[in-house]
Every structure is written in structure tokens, then in C-alpha cells.
Amino acid sequence: MSEVLIGEWQALHDETPLPVRERLAAFIESRAGELAEYFYSQMLTDPATGFYLSHKQVEDRLKPSMALWLRRIFDASPDTDIEALFALQRHVGEVHARIGVPVEFVARGARRLVNRIIVEYGDVLTERAEWAEAARFVSDSIGIPLEVMASAYTGSYRSRCPLR
Ligand code: HEM
Numbered sequence: 001m002s003e004v005l006i007g008e009w010q011a012l013h014d015e016t017p018l019p020v021r022e023r024l025a026a027f028i029e030s031r032a033g034e035l036a037e038y039f040y041s042q043m044l045t046d047p048a049t050g051f052y053l054s055h056k057q058v059e060d061r062l063k064p065s066m067a068l069w070l071r072r073i074f075d076a077s078p079d080t081d082i083e084a085l086f087a088l089q090r091h092v093g094e095v096h097a098r099i100g101v102p103v104e105f106v107a108r109g110a111r112r113l114v115n116r117i118i119v120e121y122g123d124v125l126t127e128r129a130e131w132a133e134a135a136r137f138v139s140d141s142i143g144i145p146l147e148v149m150a151s152a153y154t155g156s157y158r159s160r161c162p163l164r
Contacts, residue, residue: 002086009082009144016137018078020130024137025076027121036066038116039109049108052101070113073141089145093152103153110146114139 013021028035040058043049053062069092072085096106117138125131 005144005147006082006086008140009086012137012140012144013080013082016133017130018076020133021074021076021137023125023127023130024121024134025071025074027124028070028074028117031117031120032067032070033063035070035113035116036063039066039113042112043105043109049105052099052105073145085145086148089148090152092145093149096149097153103150106149107146110142114142117142 040053040062044053044055044058069088072088093106096103118135121134121138122131125134
């Protein structure tokens with residue numbers, strides 16, 4: 001599994017022109033705090049997800065952690081270390097699995113982040129021609145980590161199955 005996903009992630013970076021990634025990274029850098037704020041305010045509003053959170057924990061640790069996670073995912077350095085990014089997703093997945101946050105809530109959060117970023121970026125993007133590339137990059141840059149995080153719930157990446 002890890003080889004397939006690492007390969008897809010690397011291909012995503014290789015196939016997306018660097019200027020597209022750089023513009024998107026600058027946008028994320030400027031909005032990471034607001035995106036984290038949006039994410040956790042949604043999670044706190046719903047009692048089902050709010051059950052796993054406290055306001056203090058969100059303010060003190062979770063918003064900064066989410067903002068940093070976003071900056072790392074969208075970092076546009078030409079030599080991004082995909083294996084290190086991958087290992088980070090395993091760690092984050094294991095943290096959520098350990099505290100018992102249902103994986104469907106993690107998926108919901110990921111879906112909302114993708115939507116929010118694509119819509120907000122669309123509002124400010126002046127280079128309309130790169131809209132499709134940027135949207136694909138956003139979708140996969142959060143979708144791939146979500147797959148890695150989900151695998152932490154089952155430990156499937158530790159499986160010896162040669163097909164993974
Ligand atoms: C795309 C979805 C999500 C991402 C990217 C994400 C990201 C993170 C990150 C980076 C951390 C810090 C991990 C560390 O300690 O190194 C964290 C911790 C945490 N997250 Fe999330 N999270 C997501 C979804 C959720 C959801 C849906 C909930 C609850 C409803 C949640 C609750 C928590 C809690 C309670 C911790 C603190 C765990 C601890 O330190 O004991 N997260 N998250």
C-alpha cells in the first residue's frame with residue numbers, strides 16, 4: 001500500500017507545475033489559521049464530533065496542529081520529502097485511532113477542507129487556466145493523507161499482503 005500511495009503522491013507533485021503549487025502554497029500559508037478555525041468550529045458545533053473535543057484543547061493545540069499540517073501538505077519546495085509526509089500521516093492517523101475518533105469523522109473533516117479550499121481559492125485565483133490543476137492538487141493532497149490515516153485504524157499498512 002505504501003509504495004502505491006507514495007508513488008501516486010510523488011506523481012501528483014511531479015505532474016503539477018511548480019508555479020501552480022507555489023501559488024497554492026502561498027494561499028494556504030495566508031489562510032491556514034482561518035482554515036483550522038473553520039474546521040474546528042464545524043467539529044465543535046456538531047455534538048457528535050464535539051464529543052471528542054474541548055474548547056481549550058482546540059485553542060491551545062489543535063488549531064495550530066491543523067494549520068501546520070496544512071502548510072506541510074501544501075509545501076511547494078521542489079524537493080518535498082514524500083516519504084516523510086507519508087510517515088506524518090501514519091502518525092496522525094494513529095493518534096486519532098488511539099483516542100477513538102471515528103474514521104468517518106476524519107473523512108468528513110477532510111471533505112470539508114477540500115471543498116473550502118477549492119471554493120476559496122477559486123474566488124482569488126487570477127490564473128483561471130490553472131483552476132483544474134489546482135483543484136486536482138487540492139483534492140489529492142488531502143485525499144491521499146486521508147487514505148493513509150484510515151489505514152492506521154486497521155493497521156493494514158503493516159500487513160504482509162504483497163498486494164498492499
Ligand atoms: C482531515 C482531518 C483531520 C486532520 C488533518 C487532523 C489533524 C490533526 C493533527 C495534525 C493532530 C496532532 C497530532 C499529534 O499529536 O502529533 C491532531 C490531533 C487531534 N485531533 Fe485531529 N485531525 C483531523 C480530524 C479530527 C477530527 C474529526 C477530530 C474529532 C472530532 C479530531 C480530534 C483530534 C484530537 C482530540 C487530537 C489530539 C489528540 C491528542 O493529542 O491526544 N481530529 N489532529
